[in-house]
Amino acid sequence: MVEFCVLGPLRVRDDDGAERIVGGARQQVLLAALLVRAGHVVSTDTLAGYLWDGAPSPSARATVQSYVMRLRRQLGPTAGACLTTKPSGYLMDVGEELDLHRFGRLERTGRQAAASGAWEPAVSAFAEALALWRGEPLADVPSDALHREECGRFAEARLTVTELWAEAALRAGRARDVVPELSRLCAAHQYREWTHALLMTALYRSGRRVDALRTFTTVRNRLIEDVGVEPGPRLAELQASILADDPALADTVLEESRPGPHLGVASEPSVMPRQLPGAVRHFTGRADELRALTALIEGGGIEGAGIEGGGVEGGGKTPGAAVITALSGMGGVGKTALAVHWAHQVGPAFPDGQLYVDLRGFSPDAVPVAPAEAVGGFLEALGVPSSQIPVAAEVRYALYRSLIADKRMLVVLDNARDAAQVRPLLPGTASCVALVTSRRRLTSLAAAEGAHLLELDVLDPAAARDLVIRQLGAPLSRVKVDAVDELVRHCCGLPLALSVAAARVAGRPDRLVRLVEDLRRERGRLAVLTAGDLATDVRKVFSWSFRELDDPSACMFWVLGLHPGREITVPAAASVTERRAVDLIRAAGTGVVFTLIDQARDERDDTLADTAWESVCATILTGASTAASTGPATAAVTLRATLPDLTALTAAERALLGDWLDRIAESQRVPG
Secondary structure: OOEEEOOOOOEEEOOOOOEEOOOOHHHHHHHHHHHHOOOOEEOHHHHHHHHOOOOOOOOHHHHHHHHHHHHHHHHHHHHHOOEEEEOOEEEEOOOOOEHHHHHHHHHHHHHHHHHOOOHHHHHHHHHHHHOOOOOOOOOOOOOHHHHHHHHHHHHHHHHHHHHHHHHHHHHOOOHHHHHHHHHHHHHHOOOOHHHHHHHHHHHHHOOOHHHHHHHHHHHHHHHHHHHOOOOOHHHHHHHHHHHOOOHHHHOOHHHHHOOOOOOOOOOOOOOOOEOOOOOOOOOOOOHHHHHHHHHHHHHOOOOOOOOOOOOOEOOOOOOOOOEEEEEEOOOOOOHHHHHHHHHHHOHHHOOOOEEEEEOOOOOOOOOOOOHHHHHHHHHHHOOOOHHHOOOOHHHHHHHHHHHHOOOOOEEEEEEEOOHHHHHHHOOOOOOOEEEEEEOOOOHHHHHHHOOEEEEOOOOOHHHHHHHHHHHHOOOOOHHHHHHHHHHHHHOOOOHHHHHHHHHHHOOOHHHHHHHHHHHHOHHHHHHHOEOOOHHHEHHHHHHHHHHOOOHHHHHHHHHHHHOOOOOOOHHHHHHHOOOOHHHHHHHHHHHHHHHHHHHHHHHOOHHHHHHHHHHHHHHHHHHHHHHOOOOHHHHHHHHHHOHHHOOOOOHHHHHHHHHHHHHHHHHOOOOO
């Protein structure tokens, strides 16, 4: 069996036990990033973030493709077959071949044995899990981002399983066996009270009562001097029991003294989870969608105020299944606003709380949230201390579903990248409701999980007008009312664009007419629609959606951009794409370059012009390398040779594009 190892230095072993050398720092980072999220698709952008520590180059997507091809060759036919390409990224399809997965399975086995009182089997399972560790995880992988985001939770999981092993060994009557390891842990984790409680108990049961009391004194003094607090009440109670030689110390003190859940069972949270963002202040419209959402939960047996409605695609609800709704629509159309507004409306129907997470599936300044990371946050909200959250993803998911199984909770999964990111976060019982938002239409979620699909369109003119007037917050003259109507037309009813435009003149309605004049200029329009950060920059929102298109969709987008009219029939669109892929990319890329250059000139912004060139060239290069089934360097050389054919470009523009392609070709050459 092929073996992948991340619980220590990164290692790959063939069927015969021979070690495969993964050469090159970037290949090591790539493999490690795929393995720590094995079983889940990892997007190209996420991989680029790890490879370049959060600062990928403009040609990063094409370069990642090249690195993946090299990695497959280095892994060989058997191990390389585990690395598969998916539409949205790459998947490391491994099970027991990965030591991290074996660690999770053994942890689960140990917890199950301990829960049934089988202490010796629990000790064996936990010990076998700990034996998989060979040092610091990914010790030889040069990626600060990867170590920062992943290795901390691995170390915490190792510590938790060591504590579980020590507890099970104490229950099995093997107190002396655990004293050395617990002493080492207490020295390394000087404020961890539960570890000290285990050591105190082990020392007492080993006949070392004085040493047990000295351990309490040591940790108490350290907490007072360094942190300014006394030990928790349960640790103090354990000290009192030792002083009194309480007979209960022989067996039951662990359950009474342990802070937090016993063997991974969550206590009731001290604060009911109500994680929804603040209600949307200027929400308007969407009456049909609100009725449809409420009708779904009423049909699912969840009590709540609402009016019967329709307009949602999906079949009937299976008895016992959770109600799942996937809300889709373009960036900036108001999916999050609708989801949060509705969630606040129906909050009383979910007395056990609401869970919320931004999955960052389409965020220009962050990588998507891994499902295991999102569930970790949910578990903490549900009362599971971070030290008791399982490391294995599947164990986390099972614990999460178990904890909410009998609760009436609403789970809002915002800004999802795809169905694979969402599935592990879905509740498993009919008492809960899940609402998902995504720019993608999550058809597979409807097919496999019975989700109802609701597609959100732009606001109708009346609702759009109402939104702007509410945000302006001042009486308007007839002239300014007409300006609002024109603003709505220029923003095409898109809530984000409308909100940004209104925010720019809020409190200063005298500037409304000037803003509308700026919006009349098509080429400069996007530059006006920004409120100063990535989340409210309409151009960034659109560009992030474009980056997520696959190559055929991107080609179609480019070609439609060349069409002179505002509308095009489906047959016409199909006919113009029946050209060779590389020719299509060249022609479409030229059109995009013209648009961006003209816009840059119009705004007299040299920086924007440079950025436009870099972005467009990188996109053209990625598409060309994919279409021609070759690497970026070869694609760059091929495109370089076609520059004389681009007669619509000026000589200076052809020279600029040629220089850029030359740099890419040179930077992608492999030494030797």
